[in-house]
Amino acid sequence: MAVMNVGGRDIPVDQEGFLMDLTDWDRDVAQALAAEEGVTLDARHWEIIDFLRAYYAEYQLTPALRILTRKIGLALGKDKGNVEYLLSLFPVGPLKQACKFSGLPKPTGCV
Amino acid sequence: MPVNNCLFILSTPPHGSAVAQETLDVILMYAAFGVPVTLLFIGDGIFQLKKNQSTAPLQLKNFSAIFRAMKDYDIDNVYADESAMTARSIQLADLLIDVTPLDAQRQSQLIESADLVFNLS
Numbered sequence: 187m188a189v190m191n192v193g194g195r196d197i198p199v200d201q202e203g204f205l206m207d208l209t210d211w212d213r214d215v216a217q218a219l220a221a222e223e224g225v226t227l228d229a230r231h232w233e234i235i236d237f238l239r240a241y242y243a244e245y246q247l248t249p250a251l252r253i254l255t256r257k258i259g260l261a262l263g264k265d266k267g268n269v270e271y272l273l274s275l276f277p278v279g280p281l282k283q284a285c286k287f288s289g290l291p292k293p294t295g296c297v
Numbered sequence: 298m299p300v301n302n303c304l305f306i307l308s309t310p311p312h313g314s315a316v317a318q319e320t321l322d323v324i325l326m327y328a329a330f331g332v333p334v335t336l337l338f339i340g341d342g343i344f345q346l347k348k349n350q351s352t353a354p355l356q357l358k359n360f361s362a363i364f365r366a367m368k369d370y371d372i373d374n375v376y377a378d379e380s381a382m383t384a385r386s387i388q389l390a391d392l393l394i395d396v397t398p399l400d401a402q403r404q405s406q407l408i409e410s411a412d413l414v415f416n417l418s
Contacts, residue, residue: 245366246358250329253369294322 192218204285204292211289220287223278227287231275233262235288248293251281303327304335304411307342308418311361312352317345318360320417325363328370335374337407338396343381346392364393378404 190197198206259267272280309316352359379398
């Protein structure tokens with residue numbers, strides 16, 4: 187376990203940088219998590235993060251990538267409902283990195 | 298052999314062991330790859346679909362909300378053993394998602410018609 191300092195708060199994270207306590211998440215924490223990986227969050231990232239967090243809050247689930255892209259296409263526009271678009275925002279892996287910045291658990295499985 | 302119709306038989310209660318949650322992971326995986334999935338809840342498995350589950354005293358995640366996401370995975374064929382529901386005084390309105398009750402004969406037909414049957418217990 188490691189600790190990340192955000193605005194004077196100590197936030198525990200696991201070896202891969204996922205939050206240990208999901209309730210620690212706020213937008214400053216998200217920016218700090220992203221900065222660790224060289225990403226600066228802007229409006230395009232936030233709409234995906236907000237979408238993922240809302241989906242998780244509703245269903246206790248991070249959807250599989252195929253399902254996520256379909257849902258994002260329906261909710262945010264067809265041009266955004268594809269893996270290429272998500273990869274352009276979350277270059278290390280659309281699901282894993284987006285979940286990390288969103289303060290959600292590490293996705294299980296590889297899809 | 299391409300699997301055109303995969304039937305999952307769910308017979309365990311939701312939180313007493315990891316079986317229900319692990320099976321749910323398998324179901325979502327199949328569905329995410331576009332395999333048509335059918336679910337049949339029998340015995341205590343019907344408790345998995347009960348509304349208003351509270352897992353806080355067990356310090357477990359309440360994964361029952363995941364069932365409501367099944368429509369996103371195109372899982373629409375969900376059946377339950379009607380005698381199991383009757384024996385447990387469970388009505389359709391008590392359940393998180395729409396379920397079609399089946400008698401024993403129609404359950405047999407469902408199993409017969411599946412290409413692949415999963416029954417983890």
